[in-house]
Amino acid sequence: VGVLVDPVQRFVNFARVAQEGLPGFTRFMQIMDLQPEIADAPHATPLTGVRGRIEFRDVSFAYAEDGEHVLRGLNLRVQPGETVALVGPSGAGKSTLCALIPRFYEVTAGSILIDGHDVRDVTLASLRRQIGVVPQDVYLFAGSVADNIRYGRPDATDAEVEAAARRAHAHDFIRALPLGYDTEVGQRGVMLSGGQRQRLSLARAFLTDPPILLLDEATSALDTGSERAVQAALETLRGHRTQLVIAHRLSTVRTADRIVVLTEDGIVEDGTHAQLLARGGAYAQLYDSGQAV
Ligand code: ATP
Numbered sequence: 001v002g003v004l005v006d007p008v009q010r011f012v013n014f015a016r017v018a019q020e021g022l023p024g025f026t027r028f029m030q031i032m033d034l035q036p037e038i039a040d041a042p043h044a045t046p047l048t049g050v051r052g053r054i055e056f057r058d059v060s061f062a063y064a065e066d067g068e069h070v071l072r073g074l075n076l077r078v079q080p081g082e083t084v085a086l087v088g089p090s091g092a093g094k095s096t097l098c099a100l101i102p103r104f105y106e107v108t109a110g111s112i113l114i115d116g117h118d119v120r121d122v123t124l125a126s127l128r129r130q131i132g133v134v135p136q137d138v139y140l141f142a143g144s145v146a147d148n149i150r151y152g153r154p155d156a157t158d159a160e161v162e163a164a165a166r167r168a169h170a171h172d173f174i175r176a177l178p179l180g181y182d183t184e185v186g187q188r189g190v191m192l193s194g195g196q197r198q199r200l201s202l203a204r205a206f207l208t209d210p211p212i213l214l215l216d217e218a219t220s221a222l223d224t225g226s227e228r229a230v231q232a233a234l235e236t237l238r239g240h241r242t243q244l245v246i247a248h249r250l251s252t253v254r255t256a257d258r259i260v261v262l263t264e265d266g267i268v269e270d271g272t273h274a275q276l277l278a279r280g281g282a283y284a285q286l287y288d289s290g291q292a293v
Contacts, residue, residue: 038103040123047122050115050130052080052211052242054101058110061096070096073110074266080211081239085247085256087283092262094246098214101244102131114212132205136216136246138197142186145174148200152208160207167236168203169229170196194218195226202233213237216246231255250287259283 056076062069070093078084086094099105100112103119112119119127140148149161156164161181165171173196177183183190185200192200198218205213215234231252234243238257247253254273261269261276261283269276269283276283 038106038124041120044121044123046126047114047117047130048126050211052078053113053115054078054212054242054244055113055116056097056100056110057113059100059107059112060109061093061100061105062108063105069108071100072266076260076267076270078242078244080242083234083238083243083245083255083257085245085253085259086262087247087253087259087286088262089264092264094262095216097262098216098244098246101212101214102128102133129208130210130212132208132210132213134198134201134205134213134215136198136218137194138201140185140189140192140197140200142188143184144179144182145177145185145200146181148185149203149207152204156207161203164203164207165200167206167233168199169233170199170203173199173225193226195230199226199229199233202230206237211241213241213243215243217248217252 054077056074059071059074060069061071074097076097086097088094096105100107101114101119103124106120114122114127114130141151146158146161149164150156153160158181162171165174165181174181174183177190185192195218202215217230227249231249234245234252235255237243245252245256247256247259253259256273258270258272259276260267263282269279269281271279277287278284
């Protein structure tokens with residue numbers, strides 16, 4: 001069965017056994033099994049050769065049929081290769097917006113298109129193969145570092161695993177572990193910091209080389225090394241893939257191609273750091289207050 005189960009589904013199975021109380025972005029990964037109605041449409045075709053354009057058209061979403069809408073008539077376009085920082089108050093719907101792209105949830109109204117294809121018209125497996133997801137709280141399963149990186153692509157060679165780790169700026173800390181790539185991690189293995197776990201997750205995503213990457217930056221303080229490393233990785237890969245980052249750090253936000261400010265009222269601002277500062281609105285206030293975004 002192993003090879004037939006798509007990587008995201010496997011990831012979810014691992015994520016499900018992780019501890020309770022995971023923050024937003026991880027939460028939606030646990031929910032997939034609870035959504036039996038999300039399945040391939042009868043005429044779904046595989047999504048291939050994706051360039052990475054993402055478009056939200058009048059998207060509304062509520063978690064429950066009679067529940068409050070988290071998103072209302074949202075419109076957003078992200079160009080191939082663009083890095084967009086999503087900022088806004090907790091609960092505004094940033095994680096939810098991201099979760100709709102790989103169809104972890106189904107939109108209540110409107111549509112989401114990737115390269116012009118409605119995500120409901122393509123097969124789930126092919127859709128999710130195009131999308132790398134790096135949650136805030138990464139769950140590592142019992143096994144070696146290499147196993148944990150390789151698991152999105154079990155046939156990857158050692159050289160490919162290492163190349164992915166290098167791109168994720170994880171290679172140096174892995175090398176410094178007692179057994180390098182063979183070091184056991186997970187509950188019984190060595191303890192890795194949040195930042196190190198996130199870099200492994202990034203390596204995992206890079207190994208499958210998806211044209212779209214969704215990343216939830218850690219809110220908790222990372223060691224400075226990890227924080228810089230994650231950022232450096234994202235920057236190196238800028239332009240090569242579409243990156244949607246739920247950004248909690250000003251440095252990430254400042255270097256993004258575009259910043260989208262999401263509040264309870266929807267997208268209230270959209271532009272570059274300079275543009276939004278000049279505008280003197282919500283983003284400028286956030287920035288002036290010196291608050292972590
Ligand atoms: P944070 O930065 O705190 O993660 P966010 O902007 O990502 O916040 P979401 O996590 O998308 O916001 O949450 C938006 C709203 O949807 C919140 O009111 C939240 O309580 C609600 N919500 C999130 N996940 C679920 C769920 N699985 N079921 C029901 N409601 C949910």
